[in-house]
Amino acid sequence: xxxxxxxxxxxxxxxxxxxxxxxxxxxxxxxxxxxxxxxxxxxxxxxxxxxxxxxxxxxxxxxxxxxxxxxxxxxxxxxxxxxxxxxxxxxxxxxxxxxxxxxxxxxxxxxxxxxxxxxxxxxxxxxxxxxxxxxxxxxxxxxxxxxxxxxxxxxxxxxxxxxxxxxxxxxxxxxxxxxxxxxxxxxxxxxxxxxxxxxxxxxxxxxxxxxxxxxxxxxxxxxxxxxxxxxxxxxxxxxxxxxxxxxxxxxxxxxxxxxxxxxxxxxxxxxxxxxxxxxxxxxxxxxxx
Amino acid sequence: xxxxxxxxxxxxxxxxxxxxxxxxxxxxxxxxxxxxxxxxxxxxxxxxxxxxxxxxxxxxxxxxxxxxxxxxxxxxxxxxxxxxxxxxxxxxxxxxxxxxxxxxxxxxxxxxxxxxxxxxxxxxxxxxxxxxxxxxxxxxxxxxxxxxxxxxxxxxxxxxxxxxxxxxxxxxxxxxxxxxxxxxxxxxxxxxxxxxxxxxxxxxxxxxxxxxxxxxxxxxxxxxxxxxxxxxxxxxxxxxxxxxxxxxxxxxxxxxxxxxxxxxxxxxxxxxxxxxxxxxxxxxxxxxxxxxxxxxxxxxxxxxxxxxxxxxxxxxx
Amino acid sequence: xxxxxxxxxxxxxxxxxxxxxxxxxxxxxxxxxxxxxxxxxxxxxxxxxxxxxxxxxxxxxxxxxxxxxxxxxxxxxxxxxxxxxxxxxxxxxxxxxxxxxxxxxxxxxxxxxxxxxxxxxxxxxxxxxxxxxxxxxxxxxxxxxxxxxxxxxxxxxxxxxxxxxxxxxxxxxxxxxxxxxxxxxxxxxxxxxxxxxxxxxxxxxxxxxxxxxxxxxxxxxxxxxxxxxxxxxxxxxxxxxxxxxxxxxxxxxxxxxxxxxxxxxxxxxxxxxxxxxxxxxxxxxxxxxxxxxxxxxxxxxxxxxxxxxxxxxxxxxxxxxxxxxxxxxxxxxxxxxxxxxxxxx
Numbered sequence: 016x017x018x019x020x021x022x023x024x025x026x027x028x029x030x031x032x033x034x035x036x037x038x039x040x041x042x043x044x045x046x047x048x049x050x051x052x053x054x055x056x057x058x059x060x061x062x063x064x065x066x067x068x069x070x071x072x073x074x075x076x077x078x079x080x081x082x083x084x085x086x087x088x089x090x091x092x093x094x095x096x097x098x099x100x101x102x103x104x105x106x107x108x109x110x111x112x113x114x115x116x117x118x119x120x121x122x123x124x125x126x127x128x129x130x131x132x133x134x135x136x137x138x139x140x141x142x143x144x145x146x147x148x149x150x151x152x153x154x155x156x157x158x159x160x161x162x163x164x165x166x167x168x169x170x171x172x173x174x175x176x177x178x179x180x181x182x183x184x185x186x187x188x189x190x191x192x193x194x195x196x197x198x199x200x201x202x203x204x205x206x207x208x209x210x211x212x213x214x215x216x217x218x219x220x221x222x223x224x225x226x227x228x229x230x231x232x233x234x235x236x237x238x239x240x241x242x243x244x245x246x247x248x249x250x251x252x253x254x255x256x257x258x259x260x261x262x263x264x265x266x267x268x269x270x271x272x273x274x275x276x277x278x279x280x281x282x283x284x285x286x287x288x289x290x291x292x293x294x295x296x297x298x299x300x301x302x303x304x
Numbered sequence: 305x306x307x308x309x310x311x312x313x314x315x316x317x318x319x320x321x322x323x324x325x326x327x328x329x330x331x332x333x334x335x336x337x338x339x340x341x342x343x344x345x346x347x348x349x350x351x352x353x354x355x356x357x358x359x360x361x362x363x364x365x366x367x368x369x370x371x372x373x374x375x376x377x378x379x380x381x382x383x384x385x386x387x388x389x390x391x392x393x394x395x396x397x398x399x400x401x402x403x404x405x406x407x408x409x410x411x412x413x414x415x416x417x418x419x420x421x422x423x424x425x426x427x428x429x430x431x432x433x434x435x436x437x438x439x440x441x442x443x444x445x446x447x448x449x450x451x452x453x454x455x456x457x458x459x460x461x462x463x464x465x466x467x468x469x470x471x472x473x474x475x476x477x478x479x480x481x482x483x484x485x486x487x488x489x490x491x492x493x494x495x496x497x498x499x500x501x502x503x504x505x506x507x508x509x510x511x512x513x514x515x516x517x518x519x520x521x522x523x524x525x526x527x528x529x530x531x532x533x534x535x536x537x538x539x540x541x542x543x544x545x546x547x548x549x550x551x552x553x554x555x556x557x558x559x560x561x562x563x564x565x566x567x568x569x570x571x572x573x574x575x576x577x578x579x580x581x582x583x584x585x586x587x588x589x590x591x592x593x594x595x596x597x598x599x600x601x602x603x604x605x606x607x608x609x610x611x612x613x614x615x616x617x618x619x620x621x
Numbered sequence: 622x623x624x625x626x627x628x629x630x631x632x633x634x635x636x637x638x639x640x641x642x643x644x645x646x647x648x649x650x651x652x653x654x655x656x657x658x659x660x661x662x663x664x665x666x667x668x669x670x671x672x673x674x675x676x677x678x679x680x681x682x683x684x685x686x687x688x689x690x691x692x693x694x695x696x697x698x699x700x701x702x703x704x705x706x707x708x709x710x711x712x713x714x715x716x717x718x719x720x721x722x723x724x725x726x727x728x729x730x731x732x733x734x735x736x737x738x739x740x741x742x743x744x745x746x747x748x749x750x751x752x753x754x755x756x757x758x759x760x761x762x763x764x765x766x767x768x769x770x771x772x773x774x775x776x777x778x779x780x781x782x783x784x785x786x787x788x789x790x791x792x793x794x795x796x797x798x799x800x801x802x803x804x805x806x807x808x809x810x811x812x813x814x815x816x817x818x819x820x821x822x823x824x825x826x827x828x829x830x831x832x833x834x835x836x837x838x839x840x841x842x843x844x845x846x847x848x849x850x851x852x853x854x855x856x857x858x859x860x861x862x863x864x865x866x867x868x869x870x871x872x873x874x875x876x877x878x879x880x881x882x883x884x885x886x887x888x889x890x891x892x893x894x895x896x897x898x899x900x901x902x903x904x905x906x907x908x909x910x911x912x913x914x915x916x917x918x919x920x921x922x923x924x925x926x927x928x929x930x931x932x933x934x935x936x937x938x939x940x941x942x943x944x945x946x947x948x949x950x951x952x953x954x955x956x957x958x959x960x961x962x963x964x965x966x
Contacts, residue, residue, distance in 0.1 A: 142322040145597050145604075149559035150577065154593055157581040158330045234450050238563050241452055242578050257452050261567070264456060265464050272460075275453040283448035290444070432690070518731040524686055525726075526746045526797065527719035529712075536745070540736045615736060 040291020046284030050277070054104055057097035065098040066090065066249070074267040084269035087259065095251060096273045103252040104281070106167045107232035111225050113171035114178050119221060121175075122182025123209055127190065137183070140176040148173045152235050156244045163252065166245040170232050181224055185217045226289030230282040237278050253278050312608050316601050323597045324379070328372050331586045375590070384591035389583050394591045398576065404474050405565070405572035408488050409557045412495035420500040421546065424507020425534060428515060439504070447501035451563040455494040459567070462490060472569035491568040495560045499553055503546060510545040514538045544615055551604030558596050631702075633804050633837045634660035634683070639697035641675075641682045643917075644690060650918040652678045654861035655697070657944065660805065665831065665838040667852035667869070669845065669884070671914050675861040676841045677727075680807040683839075684724050685714050702804065720750035723798035727810040729790035733782040739766075739793050740778025746797045765796035768833075769826050788819035792826060802834050809841045824851055845888055849873060857881050860915060860925030863944050867951040875962065877953035879930045882964045883910040924955070931964060932957045 053060065062082075069089035077084040083092040125136040143151065152169045159165035189195060195212055203212075233253075239245035240254030248255070253274035260271025366374075378385065384394035420443070427439035463471035469486055477484040514520065515538060523537045524530075561574035569575075573592060580588035641653035653675045660666050668676045681687045682694050685706065699706040701722060706714065718724075726732045734742060743762040747753065753761065759778065766774035769792040782790055791811060798806060808827065812820035824847060831838060840852055848855055848869060855872045857865040857880065865878040876882045886908040912929035915921075921928060927937040936956050944954040955961070 138318060138322055141319050142326060145319055145323050145555075145601050146593065147555035147557075147559040147596060147600065149562050150593060150596055153562065153577065153581055154327070154330055154589065157589070230448065237450055238452075241563065242566060243582060257456075261452070261456065264460055268456075268460050271452070271456050275450060275456060278450050279448055279453055282450070283445065286444060286448050518726060518728050519734040521686065522726060522732045522794070522797075523734070523745075525684060525718055525724040527715045527717070527749050528745070529715060532749075537734050537737070541734070 037291045037294050039287055039294060043284050043287025043289070043291050046280065047288050048284075050100070050281045050284055051104065054097060054100040057094075057101060061091075061094040061097050063091040063094045065095045065251070067094075074263060074270075076267070077269055083273045084267065086256075086267070086270045087263060092269055092273050095256060096253070096277055099251045099253050099256050099274055100277060100281070102163065102246065102250065103233060103236060103254070103278070106163060106170075106236050106252065107229050110167045110170040110232045110236070111174065111228045113168070114174035114228065115221060115225055117171070118175045118178030119182050119214075119217070122179040123186055123214065123217070125179065126183040126186025127205065127209055127213070133183070136179070140179050143172075143176045144180075148231075149235060149238055152239055153242065153244060156239055161244045161247055163240070163246045163250055166236055166239045169239070170235050173235065174228050174232065178221065178224055178228075181220055182217050185220060186213055189213050189216050220293075223289055223293040226285055226292055228289075230285040230289065233278060233282050233285070237274075309609055312605055316605050320598060320601055323601075324376060324594055325372065327590055327593045327597070328375060331590045332368060332371075379591075379594065384594075385587045387580075387585055387588050389580075389585045389588075394588050397588060398573070398591055398595065401571060401573045401576045403476065404488075404570050405558075405561050405574060407477070407484075408491045408495060408564070408570065408572070409561060411488055411492035412560075413499055413553065413557065415492060415496040416500035416503050419496075420503035421507045421543075424504045424509075425511045425538070425542070427504075428508045428511035429530075429534075431512065440508070443501045443504035443508075445501075446497045446504075449497060451494055451498065451560055452567055454497050455490070455564060455567040458490050458494060472567075474568075474570045474572075488570075491564045491570055494564050494567070495557065498556060498560050502549065502553065502556065506546050506549055507542065510542040511538060514542045517541075544611060547610055548607055550607045550610075551600060554603040555600045558600070631662055632659045632700075633662050633702055634839070635698075635700040636679075636683070637698040637700075639679065639682055639699060640695040641678050641687060641692060642695045643692050645918070648918055651695075651920075652692070652861050652917055653682055656858075656861075656863050658856050658863060658866060660837050660839060662804070662837050663831070663835050664854065665840055665852045667848040667855045668839060668841045668858060669843060669848055669855060670858035671843060673914055673917065674858040675917075676858055677809050679858075680724060680809050680839065680841055683807060684718060684722060685709075686718075686724075716750070719746055719798070719803070720801040721803050722805045722807065723801075723803040724807040724809065725791075725794050725798045725811050728814055729787050729794055730814065732794055733790055735782055737781075738778065739780050739782065739785070743778075743793070743797050743800060746800050750801050761800065762796075765800045766793070768799075768830065769793070769796045770822075771796075787815050788822065791815060791819075791823055795823070795826060795830070799830055799834065799836065803836060805839065806836050807839045807841070810843070811840075812847065813842065813844070820847070827851070845884065857884070860920055861917060862925060862941070862954060864926065864955070865953045866944065867953075871948075871951050877947050877951060877958040877961055878926075878955045879932050879957075879961055879964060880910070880926050882961050883908075883929075886964075932960050 067090060069085065072081060072085040072089040074087060075081055075085040075089070081091050081093065083096065086092055086095065121136060125133045146154075152166070152173045155169035155172055156162075156166050159168060190213070195208065198208055198212055236245060236252065237254030237257065240252050241258045243258065246252040246255040256274040257271045257278075260267075260269075260274070263270055375385065384398070386392060387394055387397050390397075423439050423443070427436045430436055459471045462468050469490055471490075473487055475483040475487040520533060520537060523533045528536070558574065561572060562577060563574070564570070565572040565575040566578055573596065577589065577592045577596075580586075580592065636659065637657045639653050639656045640651060643650045643652055656675075656679060658666065668679065670676050678687065678692070681692075683699055683706070685694070687694060694707060697707070701717065706717070709717075733739070740759065740762055743765060744755075744758045747758045747761055751758075762778060763774045766777055771777055771789060771792055777785075782793075785793065791814075795811070806827075811827070812823050815823065827838065827840075828851065830836065840847070842848060852869045855865075855867060855869050856863050857872075857878065859880050865872065865876065865881050867877075872881065873885065876885060887910060910929055915925060915928070921938065923936075923938045923940055924930070924933070924942055927933040930937065932955075934956065942954045942956045944952050946952050947958045
């Protein structure tokens with residue numbers, strides 16, 4: 016028998032209506048959509064190829080030919096920013112998905128089973144959370160070796176404990192609700208119970224956390240790459256572009272500022288979206304609208 | 305109260321233990337033979353016997369749990385072994401880095417609190433007003449700004465274009481308070497943005513909650529001015545949740561310090577971490593990560609105890 | 622010369638046509654609707670009605686403590702000893718609060734700041750309006766605690782609210798409210814959250830202080846028993862309107878509004894049953910008012926009570942009856958006051 020999908024139609028419609036009414040989420044949605052759109056349309060929008068070297072345009076300031084200037088190899092900054100975004104975003108999205116894919120089951124397990132399993136898992140989670148996020152990410156990347164894929168795994172690991180704890184907390188609360196007890200008393204098997212009754216209610220906060228997690232992942236990936244442990248040349252993400260750009264901060268600030276500004280806008284968009292989602296999914300939380 | 309403190313202290317031990325195991329384990333997974341790396345740094349020809357001696361000296365020929373116990377044992381007495389890069393005792397390498405990080409971190413934190421707590425209070429007073437939108441917008445913007453954007457902008461304009469402050473480098477207070485302050489302002493400002501954004505959020509949430517309480521209404525009914533209501537009644541209660549995030553703030557500070565110190569070329573703990581990771585100096589990495597973790601865990605503990613002091617209802621428990 | 626109506630005590634509080642509204646979900650809801658009443662010195666006026674009828678909002682409006690947003694005083698007049706309160710600046714109003722007009726709230730458990738001592742909160746009330754030294758203020762605070770009959774008053778000053786029981790906390794609230802000897806005390810359901818036995822004590826404390834200080838009291842409650850025992854005059858509210866105002870004895874003896882009649886009938890009475898019951902006679906069912914209190918944003922035109930009123934006529938549904946005197950010093954807002962007496966149990 017197929018498992019029923021988490022969101023019944025009516026609830027989805029209601030949530031969407033509330034979402035659209037929530038100004039914060041709307042602004043965030045628009046910003047994120049614009050960023051994602053720009054990046055996806057990079058091949059169409061970009062005036063040059065990202066690796067097109069032009070020795071005549073070294074460190075050229077923003078001009079008609081190069082709207083955001085050119086870098087140390089004469090490559091168009093606008094193009095590289097757009098293309099760099101693809102990697103940055105892909106890495107961030109993937110790491111969040113990974114964190115959710117692993118964190119949700121773990122949290123469900125810890126919350127539902129309880130006992131020793133819960134204790135051990137939570138101690139591990141606490142230990143991981145004791146380490147500052149970037150420190151942990153750097154350390155894991157160092158262990159796995161520098162590289163973008165490894166950085167992605169590292170970010171996923173850093174984001175994992177938060178999701179696990181969140182889900183566990185939700186499960187603990189829901190576990191005692193009457194409808195769960197009712198289902199259990201009728202003899203519903205634990206696996207079905209978890210999937211059909213508990214998990215759909217957990218998805219809301221997880222969605223919020225995921226949206227906020229994308230912003231966090233973007234910042235972390237760019238920081239790791241900025242420090243030289245993430246994207247390795249010739250791979251270019253926003254972070255690694257900033258790293259290169261910092262060497263020319265005095266003479267050609269646009270090289271660093273363009274990708275840095277894009278990071279800011281993208282993170283802002285996703286954070287607003289996450290905050291807005293939180294506001295509309297949890298009516299008791301107070302937000303600016 | 306003492307009971308509460310003792311219990312909390314005991315509770316931190318398993319966390320520190322587990323973290324040290326994780327850190328140690330991670331380090332052992334670093335690719336490359338550390339001895340080869342070490343030997344590779346020096347110019348002289350090295351014989352197999354020398355390599356074996358070095359391996360024995362670093363206990364690398366023993367089973368891993370023995371290595372861990374040896375390391376942990378030494379660590380408890382402050383001996384973290386020797387740096388692989390320059391063979392100095394790790395503690396000697398680590399110690400001078402503490403001051404710059406703490407100096408900048410503390411300055412950043414104070415800046416953040418002074419601006420963000422009142423900001424949160426003001427935005428909580430009138431939800432939905434213009435002040436609220438501006439304040440909340442500023443907080444959200446601050447949270448989204450990566451450190452290198454803020455730092456980069458500050459360096460470019462304040463240091464390079466206008467020449468007001470040095471773009472990089474650190475001057476310890478012993479070499480002149482003013483010079484030291486000038487070298488730490490920009491990094492502190494950069495760091496304070498991330499810290500401040502979180503504090504503002506928290507402050508707004510807790511003031512918002514507190515202002516709904518009945519005793520606020522009682523205070524107003526007594527004829528107190530709004531300012532007095534905020535400072536004498538709302539503040540203490542609203543501060544409680546803000547205090548609880550102090551531990552998290554310390555962790556954030558370290559994460560921020562890593563990037564900030566790199567940008568501003570500050571010889572602090574964050575920079576040390578990056579340098580030692582890039583240089584495969586795993587004894588140093590181990591020690592730094594453990595040091596940071598212990599500090600964060602202790603900070604969390606301190607926060608819990610402080611909370612007990614501030615809220616008389618908990619003191620009794 | 623006869624002085625049946627000797628110059629009555631001066632009016633300390635005069636409310637005329639007070640209108641307070643709430644802005645909710647883009648709609649404006651009137652919570653206090655054209656309310657008028659007055660209060661004389663040393664008098665106790667009870668305001669009675671069910672939850673949601675606007676009694677608390679009335680008190681908050683007088684104090685100008687209506688939370689804004691979402692609330693707002695839309696119009697009318699509130700005169701305190703001749704001064705129009707609604708015209709005062711915030712600063713001027715603040716001077717009056719706590720010193721000339723005080724308020725006691727319903728929830729003693731949460732109305733005191735949990736992280737500050739009792740003493741500091743009472744002293745704060747004192748020093749906000751007077752300027753004794755710290756020692757003197759503490760003495761006064763201790764004295765107030767004694768007045769409200771809190772044992773071991775001096776030591777209590779250093780206690781925190783959570784050290785005290787609900788009844789004690791309410792006494793502290795009263796002490797705080799009366800420490801500057803206000804002319805008017807607004808007591809919003811001061812005993813509702815307390816046990817019945819404590820209720821009596823608290824009402825006793827209030828009565829004692831009234832004797833001593835000559836304070837005029839507005840006592841807001843939904844408990845008719847308290848009204849009967851403590852109030853000189855009573856104002857009945859329904860749906861944000863004042864529907865009847867009279868002396869307590871007149872109200873209980875011969876109400877002129879169907880709602881009041883309904884309220885009185887729905888009070889369970891031990892004596893009635895005991896007096897009429899004999900072995901074998903069935904016990905009488907508790908009388909209730911049919912229907913429910915209307916939501917304030919769904920009030921029908923005309924008299925708000927009409928949908929539930931046994932005497933309702935077409936006129937009642939069409940037009941709101943004015944609150945006018947049907948007998949000397951007995952006002953009612955009903956087109957059919959003369960028929961209320963028919964509604965005997």
